[in-house]
Amino acid sequence: MEGGIDAWNGLAAGGAYEAGLAYFSRASRPEELISLSFALEEGNRVFYERISMELKEEEAASIFRSMGQAEERHKETLRELHARVTGKGGDPAQPEGVEAGAFLEGGAPLQETLDWAKGKTLEEILELAIAMESNALDRYIKMGRAVTDERSREVFLALSREEQKHLERMTSLLDR
Amino acid sequence: MGFFDYFKPVPIWTAEEVRAFLRERSAESYNLIDVRQPEEYEGGHLPGARLLPMAELKDRLGDLDRSKPTITY
Numbered sequence: 001m002e003g004g005i006d007a008w009n010g011l012a013a014g015g016a017y018e019a020g021l022a023y024f025s026r027a028s029r030p031e032e033l034i035s036l037s038f039a040l041e042e043g044n045r046v047f048y049e050r051i052s053m054e055l056k057e058e059e060a061a062s063i064f065r066s067m068g069q070a071e072e073r074h075k076e077t078l079r080e081l082h083a084r085v086t087g088k089g090g091d092p093a094q095p096e097g098v099e100a101g102a103f104l105e106g107g108a109p110l111q112e113t114l115d116w117a118k119g120k121t122l123e124e125i126l127e128l129a130i131a132m133e134s135n136a137l138d139r140y141i142k143m144g145r146a147v148t149d150e151r152s153r154e155v156f157l158a159l160s161r162e163e164q165k166h167l168e169r170m171t172s173l174l175d176r
Numbered sequence: 177m178g179f180f181d182y183f184k185p186v187p188i189w190t191a192e193e194v195r196a197f198l199r200e201r202s203a204e205s206y207n208l209i210d211v212r213q214p215e216e217y218e219g220g221h222l223p224g225a226r227l228l229p230m231a232e233l234k235d236r237l238g239d240l241d242r243s244k245p246t247i248t249y
Binding site: 001002003004005007008012013134135137138141142144145153157160161164168 | 188189190191194195199202203204210212216220221222223224225247248249
């Protein structure tokens with residue numbers, strides 16, 4: 001790619017490759033990856049919902065509300081996959097050290113991020129949301145590679161395509 | 177790799193061309209490789225990119241699926 005990463009201009013995911021691999025190798029069983037995804041989707045859902053209540057611009061608030069609803073649908077997809085993989089209904093168990101809803105994609109604590117967002121401009125919040133969605137896209141692609149179970153792979157890759165759409169939606173709002 | 181493989185042209189895409197390609201294709205249909213150092217990768221990378229530092233590239237080429245297009249940066 002001409003110009004390398006400097007030419008990319010946004011939509012980059014952060015975090016150490018080793019850290020991701022270490023988690024995936026420790027938690028490479030599909031049910032553990034599902035649990036981690038579920039916990040992070042819940043964090044994002046709460047974030048989008050709370051932010052939508054704070055935003056004054058109606059169109060932006062509506063987009064954030066629908067993003068929160070999309071994360072809830074992702075949770076439902078993960079619930080179904082979890083039931084199929086484990087034979088157990090209900091929410092996936094909490095992954096070790098990650099309380100459901102306590103963290104956002106990328107690892108930022110939810111409450112600290114909500115505190116940070118107070119008084120920030122829509123542009124600043126959108127940039128954060130784009131970073132979150134980029135990390136979610138990165139994670140689902142890597143999870144799709146990490147699992148050997150075909151159905152789990154399909155679901156993770158389908159979720160990565162959804163995250164790609166979210167990214168496009170957020171960036172188009174930022175570009176206006 | 178044969179002698180004549182050294183003379184195959186490697187297209188250079190702009191960031192916009194790469195962005196359009198990634199948007200249209202599913203993640204399992206290409207190899208996306210970051211050849212920088214781990215700390216640079218940690219600072220930010222294209223979503224879904226694998227880290228394959230330049231120094232390790234020669235020994236780890238077998239990790240890549242040769243039937244798929246490969247994008248490096």
